[in-house]
Amino acid sequence: MPKRRNVILKLGGSVVTHKGSSDFPLYPASILESGTRFVNVDAVKRICSEIKDSLQYLGYLVIVHGAGVFGHFPVSEFLKSDESMRVSVGWPLTLYSVQVENLVLLNEMLTCGLPVIGFSPRSMFTATARDRDRPWVSTDASFDPNIIKHLLPTYIPVLFGDLVFDKNGDPAVLSGDTILYLCARELKDVDLVASGTDVQGIFTDDPKKNPDAKLVRRIAFSEKNKLVPKEGSYRDVDGGMSRKFKELMSIAKLGIPSMVIDALKEGNISKALRGEHVGTLIVP
Numbered sequence: 001m002p003k004r005r006n007v008i009l010k011l012g013g014s015v016v017t018h019k020g021s022s023d024f025p026l027y028p029a030s031i032l033e034s035g036t037r038f039v040n041v042d043a044v045k046r047i048c049s050e051i052k053d054s055l056q057y058l059g060y061l062v063i064v065h066g067a068g069v070f071g072h073f074p075v076s077e078f079l080k081s082d083e084s085m086r087v088s089v090g091w092p093l094t095l096y097s098v099q100v101e102n103l104v105l106l107n108e109m110l111t112c113g114l115p116v117i118g119f120s121p122r123s124m125f126t127a128t129a130r131d132r133d134r135p136w137v138s139t140d141a142s143f144d145p146n147i148i149k150h151l152l153p154t155y156i157p158v159l160f161g162d163l164v165f166d167k168n169g170d171p172a173v174l175s176g177d178t179i180l181y182l183c184a185r186e187l188k189d190v191d192l193v194a195s196g197t198d199v200q201g202i203f204t205d206d207p208k209k210n211p212d213a214k215l216v217r218r219i220a221f222s223e224k225n226k227l228v229p230k231e232g233s234y235r236d237v238d239g240g241m242s243r244k245f246k247e248l249m250s251i252a253k254l255g256i257p258s259m260v261i262d263a264l265k266e267g268n269i270s271k272a273l274r275g276e277h278v279g280t281l282i283v284p
């Protein structure tokens, strides 16, 4: 039997939510009531059963899901309003919204029989650096990895793209992609990071906009400047594919391989968790 692998799995916001929705409600009761309307429940159910069937091949598993429409929509709306509106309504409502998404996803995971434990990044991470061009985005954060390490491999911690705070109490978006990097850096014995999204992998250009874009099957860390992915077509407050690529390259620099896979395609999560090469492989 091959060695059981320790994996951090990202379920992108474009996979677990209807990320392109433009009618996301900005009222607490409506968010709670329509939580399942904006989660891609069918995809999540299928992914949960693929994870369940693959557990025997894994050492430990950490899941990070994207905020999708639950985070990008409110943040992009409230970035347009003034500071007092953001503080009194915008940030509290965004924090609430991504928590609702997390609860809907935990419900599906628990129902499928996965031993998941939800962790709110806001309670674990302190933002320590910000993006120069997008100061509302955190590019680094400190946390105590033992909070989740002690649970492995018995439980599956589930983290998500969230707003976290810096030491002055100012909020910052902590992207699920950045959480992947921070967990890979701090957990230390990670064998693979698999990042599930809604396209086959990393292309030479956005495949949704350029039909001539070619899938890149393998990229080495040394080739990191050859490809500069753009943001994508969703409202992305954290940089979309360009942030994902940057964080996966930082993971490669740690010596950990990663894969970008189409998680909407049946069977791909199973294959990735069992160590097969699907999508784009990024090697140190």
Ligand code: ADP
Binding pocket: 011, 012, 013, 014, 015, 019, 066, 068, 196, 197, 198, 199, 201, 202, 203, 204, 205, 206, 207, 208, 228, 229, 230, 231, 232, 233, 234, 236, 239, 240, 241, 244
């Ligand atoms: P997620 O929400 O799943 O984390 P993102 O929305 O951040 O994913 O990124 C995925 C999107 O990035 C795709 O839907 C695609 O349209 C866009 N994109 C932009 N440039 C590229 C590229 N070079 N290769 C692949 N996808 C790209």
